[in-house]
Amino acid sequence: MIKDLLLDILDILFPILLYQYIVLTKPILKRRSPTHQVVLGLLCGVAIILSMLLPSTITNDFNGDLRNIPFIISLLYGGFMGGAISLACFSLCRLFIHVDGFVVAFISAWIVMSLTSFFVPRFMKRTPRNRFFVVNCLLLFGFAVSICSSFLQNQTYDIVEMSVILQIALLQLVTMCMSSFLMEVTIKTNTMQEQILHSEKLSIAGHLASSVAHELRSPLTVIKGFIQLSLKNAEGRTKDYLEATIAEMNRAEYIINDFLNYAKPQLEKIEIVSVADVFSQMMDMIDPLSQIHNVQLEISSEDHLWVRVDKLKLIQALTNIVKNSFEASKSQQGVVSIHAYRADPSDVCIKICDRGCGMTDDELNKLGTPFYSTQNNGTGLGLMVAFKIIKVFGGTIKYSSEKGKGTEVCVLLPMIAKD
Structure with missing residues (x-):
């Protein structure tokens, strides 16, 4: 049994290595795209089928395969579509294997997938270390479910010692660690490729x-x-x-x-300025624009927020971002809010929110690229300049948006302590 499980590790890792090759050699296959989810779901489905059939067909639903690993990987890294495809592959294969307990096995798989689905929406926003911890905890939960389902089906006759259970659990943990490591390496390498491009x-x-x-x-x-x-x-x-x-x-x-x-941004005068003063001076430029676009403007700032910047260039960068918010909100006659606050002890966050048309994930990924604009008559230069200026100041611009609901922009700048 342990020997078969060792061979099963290859059944699990081979499709994941194939997925890594496809993603890193096909730049068009973007993460979280439908094509990406289908590819990962199919490869994890293949891994499940191989694990159940090779090196020998399973005889029970506990100690014969490592099916929970592709289940969890496909759902967390491939989204709900990837998870549904791998579940369908398992169901079809398990149905045609002449082993009793199909209903219990399907319910067990469904329980594991249901718990895993709670982590899907924010999984990719976690740090790699947190993702590693989550997948292994879910694997242990799936392992416990497999033991319970085997007891319900009286399939535990092969398990004579606790040491056997511990060996199976250890093998599953090792395989999950290797699988999640390969997935994280793929994500990091793919991200580096995108950044270089x-x-x-x-x-x-x-x-x-x-x-x-x-x-x-x-x-x-x-x-x-x-x-x-x-x-x-x-x-x-x-x-x-x-x-x-x-x-x-x-x-x-x-x-x-x-x-x-x-x-090459021309920085004429770098000085320590108050964000509130920047907002006060910026209002003279953006208030008339808000009236032209029939948009209500709300602007506020916490006290004692200091940054080292060229004031005029910072105003230019923020104005370019706010103009886009006005353009997105003019048809809804919405509200654009600008609020500055202390994000953490070392950063100031200037948050610009609108309730406009919003953007898709594909549009978000293209923001800041040369000459890309969501406006019909836009050149894309304004946002390109804003990204460049904020980068020169040692800051970052982060966009989050949902189509039809609005956009949120967070401009992070290093905060200067001033008595």
Whole structure:
């Protein structure tokens, strides 16, 4: 029995290694996408079937296979769809194996899956250490359920000593540790691949932005100067045309400045400033925008929040983020709230919330990438510049959103202690 379980370890690990190969060589297979869930669910289903059939077909539902490990892995790492697929694979295989107790075995599997499902929604948000602890605790619970179901079916005649039970439990724990380790390595490697690809895109965009902006700025300045000279003597419709041309030239200059700020933000004056003072100065810029978009604005800050930044650049970054919130909320005539507070002893969090149209997970993952915008007439430069500026200040921008319910942005900046 123990020898068969040792061989079963290969039945479990082979599909997981195959999953690792597929994920790391197919960048299009994104985590939590339906395709990802189906692939992981099928591979875990294969692992369950192999465990039940090889090296020999099971004779009872306790000491013959390691089915609970793929069950838990598929549900926690592959979501509800992955778990449902692996459960279906188990049910079909168990039905065609001529061993009594199918109903009890199915109910036992359902109990394990039901408890595991409580951890699914927030599982991937936990730290790797916490995830490792959760999967092993769930495995021990599944092991206890298997013992109980075997007693109910009188399938415990092969278990003569407590040492056998302990050996089986130890083998299952070792296999789960190896499986979860492989899954965590896959996640970390895949994340690093995405970060490297994102950094390469940003680097290319930065070089392109800098070269294009410098090449365009000089001729635009000359053209704008001659138009302004012509405007002095213009009348009637000609004057209107020239004024419209200057307005578009100003817009072009604004976009070019965004290019340059993205390529290399020009920090003119780094100083320790109060977040409340930043909000006070920012209100002069964003309050008229809120009225234009028919959005109610709420802004507040805790006292004694100090950060080391270029005040004007921080205002620019926050304004770019708030503008997106206004755009998302204008059709709902909603509320945009801005609140600053002490997130922990070393960080200040500036939270910007709206109740607008929200974004999907795919849209969230693309935020900050070169020239991506959810707005039809947007360039994506504003948010790119905001990410770049906050990064220069040693901070981060975190987005969370739900389609149809709104978006929450958390700008984290290092807090400065000031007497």
